[in-house]
Amino acid sequence: MGTDVTDPAVDLRVLRRDDWDQWYDSLLLAFGGVAESSEERELWRALTEFDRSLGAWDGDACVGSAGAFSFRLTVPGGVPVPAAGVTMVSVAATHRRRGVLTSMMRRQLDDVRAWGWPLAVLTASEPAIYGRFGYGVATHHVNTEVDTSRVRLSVPPGTDDVRLRYAAPADVLDACEAVYARKVPERPGMVERLPGWERLFLLDPESERGGASPLQCVVAERDGEIVGYVRFRVKPAWDTNGPHGKVEVSSTEALDPAAHAALWRFLFDIDLTSTLVARGRPMDDAWLQMVSDVRRCGVRVRDALHVRLVDLGAALEARTYQAPVDVVFEVEDAFCPWNAGRWRLSGDTKGASCSRTTDVADLVLSVRELGAAYLGGVSLGSLAAAGRVREVRPGALAEASVGFGSWVAPWLPHMF
Structure with a gap:
């Protein structure tokens, strides 16, 4: 298939290492122009797969970007299937309606086919964009904002047998990743973690905390083995009526119902807080079946993973x-x-x-x-x-x- 852009001045080519900074700067500009921390920027550079990334260039200016990661996605039946994780897609505001995005999507899907991968997947900044390229919204997730002063959990037997302890997120990273890896085959839509990606979930620049605490971690243990974890932040708040802090969940996994319940009960009961915010949770998340009043959980549904059969x-x-x-x-x-x-x-x-x-x-x-x-x-x-x-x-x-x-x-x- 052809990859011609309607504007003949724009050249589409595979990303070169020496061009990464300019390519990434154009991506950030397309998403508002807010600079990232040096730690986050360097991590994304390390994760970029240069031979699977494309740039659109108008002379010396980068005016478009599109990348892909070499993922393995769990499908029904528990099998991991090669999938292109489409990412870092942008077009400069100065080059709209010139065929740049269509050209990149055309070239990328041709490449994915040549690599022998049956799937391409993405999460969309704007879900209306990708349907015309054959992507369908395949998963949804729930965002919640729970009034923990009014909602209680009914936990299953064995919850009290689970031991919880605080741990520095980096100190228990390997154990938490082992829990995540055991969960991947159990649910369609999950992605096997490639080396280096575990660092993404520990990024904690102060500029992005919004007044909340540094990232905290609590692990769930049974017989000395870590069987679950939660990473979260606490945002303190006070007024004349007293404390009304907020707990913001970053990520959590558990291997069994008791460990899952113990971690969520902990989150509900953190002192000096009355709101629990959890975003990007599964539609059938078990704690939603434990709450005393789901109406006070502020449940909202939104699109998540878009899937394209290549x-x-x-x-x-x-x-x-x-x-x-x-x-x-x-x-x-x-x-x-x-x-x-x-x-x-x-x-x-x-x-x-x-x-x-x-x-x-x-x-x-x-x-x-x-x-x-x-x-x-x-x-x-x-x-x-x-x-x-x-x-x-x-x-x-x-x-x-x-x-x-x-x-x-x-x-x-x-x-x-």
Whole structure:
């Protein structure tokens, strides 16, 4: 496929190491121009995969950026699948409507296909942008702001047997990463942590705390083993009525219900606080089933991971299906035409096959809908109700909707 920008003055090329600072400065400018701490900047430089990053140049000026990370994403069935983690996408405000973004997306998806990766994934600063490139919103998460002065938790048996202790975040990093690694296969949408990425979750520049404390960490232990952790900050506040501080959760994982409950009960009970803020939590987060009054938890839902099937057949074969499915899709994909046409998917809990066919279609949809449904968090039935999937064979929609589902909500806790 071509990669021509409509403005002939703009040149698209793979990022060179010597150009990184200018490339990254153009990215920061596109996102408002606020400088980052030197620690954060150097970490992103170390994480950048130069041969998988693109820059658009107008003479000596960088006017566009797009990168990709070499991720492995858990899909239904627990298998990690190669996926391009699309990141650092920007176009200079001076170069809007010149085809720069389309050119970068075109080149990037061609590259991902050449690398042999079936998926591309991203989190969007503006969710309206990427649908036209075939990305579908595949996961959602919840943001909460809990009035802990009015809400209590009902915890499961064994919670009191879990020992909690404070620890310096860096001192227990390896143990916390081991907990995270054990959770990755259990939930679609999670990403295996590549070397160096663990540092991202310890970044703690004072300029970004908003008046809150330095990052704190509490670990949950059983029989001397760390079975959970939470990283958080506390933002003190007082008025004439007394203290009303805020607890801001950064990240937390636990290996079992008791450890999970012990950590959340701790967060609810921190002295001198009356508000708990937790963002980016899974839709089925267990503590939401423990609260005495969910209305006082300020639950809000927003989009999270956007999924793009780059190699449709390989992607659908890579996951399993929670109920038997044998269906023919007629797929529209104008941006990656190699995916367009009819495909027969046959699968169950043990595996799947997906190949081209000339058989009559059972369901008609675009690759965007398949991306949205891919991790099991968005129902093909709901997409059909919105007019985005058309059923040809009666019963095919219900069959596919059930088969594509996931017993646990997909979730992305990994920033990129």
